Amino acid sequence: MALATLYCRAQLGMDAPLVTVEVDIGNGLPAFALVGLPEASVREARERVRAAILNAGFEFPARRITVNLAPAELPKEGGRFDLAIAIGILQASSQLPMENNGRLELYGELALSGELRPCTGLLPALLACQKAGRAALFPEACREEASLLPSLKAYGAPTLLAVCAHLAGQQALALLAPLAAAQSAAPDPLSLNDVVGQAQAKRALMVAAAGGHHLLFIGPPGTGKSMLARRLPGILPPLGEDCAQQSAAIYSLAGKPRDTGSWRQPPWRTPHHTASAVALVGGGSMPRPGEISLAHNGVLFLDEIAEYDRKVLDCLREPMETGEVSISRAAHQARFPARFRLVAAANPCPCGHFGNPRRACRCSPDQIRRYLAKLSGPFLDRIDLQVEVAMLPPGSLAGQAPSGPDNDELRAKVAACQQRQFSRQGCLNADLEGEPMRHACQLPPELAQWYDATLQALGLSARVHHKLLKVARTLADWQKAEAITQAHLSEAMQYRAMDRLLGTLP
Ligand SMILES: [Zn+2]
Known part of the structure; x- marks a missing residue:
């Protein structure tokens, strides 16, 4: 038989659509044609595959070889198809048996020597492979990433020769062991407890952690704004398996595989203020995720936010609304999740x-x-908590020791508070909208009247009406209270430092 069919996957945003690699060997003058819209990097596969097959001690058929990567309209990039093409040629020329092709996906770029080179962004493909119930065979160097998928039947191989020995049943590759659960949690060492004073800022961090609210610290230099912000990851509960895998997949696509020791930790991203719009929201000819997608399920920290380019900040508005970013390139559109705090x-x-x-x-x-x-305008509108971090009077902290619950205790409380929100409305309070919002944040008529009157008296416009209700909802949930009370609303109104500042301008 002179036709071999194998499976691999392309990359389109977060999707990894299946690619069928068909290799046909026919009679005619020796030729090697590669069809199916391959990018330049895939076209070069011809040279790599030829050299790798010869250097692995096999015969390169001196016949007419046609390789088709289907579907043709799907963009295909990189060297990850090399292995499937090489194995296809060896099978179609009867140098390797052809069983099991339907239950296997092959990934890997070939070096001329026949060694398998790692491919970037493999994790989304492996996730899709796991879902499809196939086994995956890939370069040994990608083992660590693949170990994050416990139900994937995976094999890592160092060379083309090792893959051939495995497929021919001569020497089986070892099945990859999934990452031990114990290896997957490494709590952040920075404790909120270490910070003396700044009670309101610390409280705001807990509220932000519990309800998923965006947070702005405003105050003079040297008051510890970024020191406080850096304590947020330490009180966030670890990610569930699905979220952690999704985050790891985004990191993989960006070419920055997550450290397996801390992959359950919510991501913490701190792009510099010189970062470009593409670095922040993603892009490129083959779209790659940006910082806001790397911060998905975690925190995006923008220090000295006024230093960022206004145009760059404006790019954040839509993702902050929708929780995802979509990038259009030529005929294709790539979407990346971007639900960050x-x-x-x-x-x-x-x-x-x-x-x-x-x-x-x-x-x-x-x-x-x-x-x-x-800072203000539509961008600030999406920040629920604005907190002043004031300069403390000299000597005011003397003799004060850290007090209050430690990070472990806080993390457990944040997790319980989030659980409460998810079981009531299926999302965090910061993401509430429409009917679920009205239902969760209902006020008795008297309290509603008081609320409207107080907002007016404080000069807070209707646009903050919903925002403060959501914060009050989180404050109520933090106390395990069924209903929002006047005390919750009053506290929520204290987190409007920007409005106060704008109000004091001459
Ligand atoms: Zn000034």
Whole structure:
């Protein structure tokens, strides 16, 4: 038989559609044709495969070889199809048996010597392979990534020769052992308890962690805004298996495989303020995920947010609304999930001391207005918690020891609070909308009246109405309370530091 059919997968955003690799060997002048819209990097497979087959001690058939990668309209990139093509040629020329092809997917770029080189972004393909119930054969160097998928039947191989020996039944490759559960949790060492003072900021971190709210710290330089923000990952519960696999798949696509020791930890991303829009939201000719997708299921921390390019910040608006980002390239559209929790830190003005009772601000009202305008507008609208981190009076912390619950205790409380929200409405409070929102945040008529009147008196517009309700809902859930009370609403209103600052401008 001169036709071999094998399976591999292409990459399209987070999807890994199946690619059928057909190898036909026919009579005619020796030729090697590769069809099915292959990119340049795949076309070069001809040279790699030829050399690898010869160097592995096999015969390269001097006949007419046609390799078809189907479906043709799917973009195919990289060297991951090499192994399937090489095995197909060996099978179609009767140098290897052809059984089991239907139950196997083959991945790997071939070196000219026949060694298997690792391929980037393999995890989404392996996830799809696991779902399809096939076994996967891939380069040994991808073992660690693959070990994150416990139900995948996986084999890692060092060379083409080892793959052939396995398929010919001469020397079986060892089945990959899934990662031990004990290896998958490494709590963050930074404790919220270490921070003395700043009670409101610490409280806001817990609320943000529990309800999934975006958070802005605003205050003069040196008050510990980023030090506080860095404590958030330590109180977030570990990711469930599905979420952790999804995050690992995104990291894999970005070419930054997650460390298997900490892969259950919610991601923590801190892109620099010089980051481009593509680095932040993703892109490229073959779209790759950006920082906001790497932060999916975790935290995106933007320190000194006023330093970021306004245009770059504007790119965050849509993903913050929809929880995903879609990138169009030529005829194809790639989607990446991007449900992240934003934590931002900012000075209140260019010099940093606007509103600081202990140091005079040197900025003109116009400068401050321009500066704050950059942070406000539609972007700020999506941040539920705005908290002032004030300069503490000198000596005020002397003799104060850390107090309050430690990270383990807080993490358990955050997890319980999130569980409460999921069982009530299927999402975190920050993501509430429409009917579920009305249902979860219902106020008795008297309280509703008080709420509207108080918002008006404080000069808080209707646009923060829903936002504060969601925060109040999280405060109620934190206390395991069924109903939102006046105390919850009053506390939620305290997390409006930006509105207060804008209100004090001359
Ligand atoms: Zn200033």
